[in-house]
Amino acid sequence: MKKALALDIGGTKIFAAVVNEKGEIEGEIQKYKTPKSLDEIKSTLKDIISKSENMVDIVTIATAGAVNNENSAITSSTGNLVEGYNTIEFGFLSKRKVFVENDANSAAWAEHAVGAAKSYSNSITVTLGTGVGSGIIIENKLLKGKSGAAGEMHFKMSNDQKRKCTCGAWDCWEIYASGNGLRLTGVDVTGKEDITTYDIMAGVEAGDATMKEVFDIWQRYIINGLVGLANIFDPDCIVLSGSMAEFVDTEFIQWEVNKQILTQPTKILHASAGNYAGMIGSALLGISKL
Numbered sequence: 001m002k003k004a005l006a007l008d009i010g011g012t013k014i015f016a017a018v019v020n021e022k023g024e025i026e027g028e029i030q031k032y033k034t035p036k037s038l039d040e041i042k043s044t045l046k047d048i049i050s051k052s053e054n055m056v057d058i059v060t061i062a063t064a065g066a067v068n069n070e071n072s073a074i075t076s077s078t079g080n081l082v083e084g085y086n087t088i089e090f091g092f093l094s095k096r097k098v099f100v101e102n103d104a105n106s107a108a109w110a111e112h113a114v115g116a117a118k119s120y121s122n123s124i125t126v127t128l129g130t131g132v133g134s135g136i137i138i139e140n141k142l143l144k145g146k147s148g149a150a151g152e153m154h155f156k157m158s159n160d161q162k163r164k165c166t167c168g169a170w171d172c173w174e175i176y177a178s179g180n181g182l183r184l185t186g187v188d189v190t191g192k193e194d195i196t197t198y199d200i201m202a203g204v205e206a207g208d209a210t211m212k213e214v215f216d217i218w219q220r221y222i223i224n225g226l227v228g229l230a231n232i233f234d235p236d237c238i239v240l241s242g243s244m245a246e247f248v249d250t251e252f253i254q255w256e257v258n259k260q261i262l263t264q265p266t267k268i269l270h271a272s273a274g275n276y277a278g279m280i281g282s283a284l285l286g287i288s289k290l
Ligand SMILES: [Zn+2]
Pocket: 153, 154, 155, 165, 166, 167, 168, 169, 172, 173, 174
């Protein structure tokens, strides 16, 4: 059975594990803090890879940032990793073939291959975390676009110029539907600049009417974007993953989305490939290219 050493590189943590061609994690999952300098990141990656590369057929990397169609390099940098991160030449990190893919695309592939979207040919996985990521699978193929960056959820929700997005533009869906979007909605409603997503969710849990209102407005923002995605891509299902997805009511969202779309009804599902979907998806994509 073919195996990959799969890494998931995020802004705060790096995970690594051996994943087989069935998408099963073999042995321990290694966890590291993402170093604060480019040199340290490179040496950490080298250490991780040199320990296990002899046991596997390929090294696969799920990473923040858009990845080119050759799956070899990052084409656009990302806010939460150190400067120069997008210049790393991943191919030189191992004597094995190195396969790189965006983390949200990798997670979407894991949902498609072994998770919530397993029985469907057309799915979109939307990762709701601090920001919003996504991976779009149409007719069993990951949509990459001309430069590899397809699926970035930066489209405008309004002309208001109210919220500046991480991409530099105003009022993208990301800055409304993300965890950060929930926090900013909390600021809008309460006027408290220091409110956190934790405060809001604790308030919802405790039955606080204002926090429930904040949450409902945020969930409406999510629905607005999903209606657009459903109309554009006509997916069998949209899978919601990431740390913020556990709070949302998929049944309510599915009902609301299907009331508004022009296409046939779509399903809104919670992710099921787990916290390590990025590693599993990158491994399965990488192994499929061997
Ligand atoms: Zn944006």
